[in-house]
Amino acid sequence: MGILQWIVIGVLVYTIYYIINKYERKVDELTRLIELNRDEIDKNKQDIAKNSEKIAKASEGVAKNKEKLELNQTIIEKLK
Numbered sequence: 001m002g003i004l005q006w007i008v009i010g011v012l013v014y015t016i017y018y019i020i021n022k023y024e025r026k027v028d029e030l031t032r033l034i035e036l037n038r039d040e041i042d043k044n045k046q047d048i049a050k051n052s053e054k055i056a057k058a059s060e061g062v063a064k065n066k067e068k069l070e071l072n073q074t075i076i077e078k079l080k
Helices: 002-037 038-079
Strands: none
Touching: 002 038
């Protein structure tokens, strides 16, 4: 009975080792890929920042156009 317990413990230890090793390799591969693409990632972050500024500027124009459209709509309704 004692040997069976040690066999089960050994299988569990090996299974845990296998799973940890498997995921460590995946993490290492992902880290390597991220480092290879670091320049592109930084460039994309800069592009996102630039585009967010453009979006903010455009939203101001959209708000102004909305006000003009609402004003025109009220004028049209009064003329009917």
